[in-house]
Amino acid sequence: MGKTLVIFDVDGTLVFSNRIDSQCFAQTYETIYGRPFPTIDWRYYPHVTDHTIFNTVIKEQFGRSATPDEIGYFQDHFVSLLEIKRIEEPEAFQQVPHARETILTLMADPKYVVGVGTGGWKRPAHLKLSHVQIPADQLFMSAADGKVTREAILEEVIEEATSHHAVFKKIIYIGDAVWDVQTTRNLSLDFVGIRRNGDLHVLEDAGATSVLQDFSDHHLFIQALEDAVPPQ
Numbered sequence: 001m002g003k004t005l006v007i008f009d010v011d012g013t014l015v016f017s018n019r020i021d022s023q024c025f026a027q028t029y030e031t032i033y034g035r036p037f038p039t040i041d042w043r044y045y046p047h048v049t050d051h052t053i054f055n056t057v058i059k060e061q062f063g064r065s066a067t068p069d070e071i072g073y074f075q076d077h078f079v080s081l082l083e084i085k086r087i088e089e090p091e092a093f094q095q096v097p098h099a100r101e102t103i104l105t106l107m108a109d110p111k112y113v114v115g116v117g118t119g120g121w122k123r124p125a126h127l128k129l130s131h132v133q134i135p136a137d138q139l140f141m142s143a144a145d146g147k148v149t150r151e152a153i154l155e156e157v158i159e160e161a162t163s164h165h166a167v168f169k170k171i172i173y174i175g176d177a178v179w180d181v182q183t184t185r186n187l188s189l190d191f192v193g194i195r196r197n198g199d200l201h202v203l204e205d206a207g208a209t210s211v212l213q214d215f216s217d218h219h220l221f222i223q224a225l226e227d228a229v230p231p232q
Contacts, residue, residue: 002169003113006106006225007140007157010118012176013194014099015128020085020092021120025050028078035061048179049119049144049153079123086131095132096196098215103134105218113165115140115157117173119150140164150183172228181206181231190228192221207231 008014011021019040026037038057042048045056054074058066066074086093106112116136118125122143129136142156158171172190173180181203184191193203193211200211208231210224 002167003111003165004170004172004225005113005115005158005161005165005168007115007117007154007171007173008103009173009175009177009180010116010120010125010128012096012196013174013180014096014103014116014134015093015132016096016196017093017128020089021082021124021128024081024085025053025078028074028081029054029057032074032077033061042179047149048177049147049150050121050124051144051146052148075121075123079127082124082127086127090131093128093131095134096194096214098218100132100134102215102218102221103139107138113140113161113168115161116142117150117154117157118143119153119179121145150179151186154183154187154189170225170228172225176203178202178206181208185231188230191231192224192228 022040026040029037038044038060042053045053054071055066058064103114106114116125116139120143122141122145125143126136140157140161142153142160144153147153154173162168170190172192173184174192174194176194181191181193185207191208193200193208194214195202195211196214198213200213203211210228212221212224215221
């Protein structure tokens, strides 16, 4: 019958940090470059990936593209700041309710293959997942490193998972933001939304047909996977 590939976003979907991670991104930029970071409202940027966000700001303020060494240097400082904040304010980096349990349950079920597709860079994503004890190294994972669009990130996860498991009967992305709805619509992928604060209408208004508050009701989540379709 084939397996189902379930791909999770990270920020806001598996882990929430009350925007501290976004503030760390901006603070790192301002410390290194001595210039104000334009905004942490990610809707301002052409694509919501760390690669595109960082390059957009560098081009706007310096008229050039970021170099690989420059990106690596920025990530070093960004991850270091996240580590400090994680120690200082551990309560600010929490799992979305029952996210870890859900991941582990799906991993143990032969009907499912589990992946992660995040618009963040891989190093900070690994840090956040390890903080809530989600085993990122055991998942098919793609991140924003070198990728302009979120579509490219999901395509890489699918390609890697398919190389190990052949054809999937169903591929579902789990995300929390309007741009996740847009991405899955562009790729004609099935989608299930997560809105931890309960404002389900944000994704429903964007076209999502299935939105849950969190992963607390596992049977409800599994049913959502079964019923998932691409956004309207």
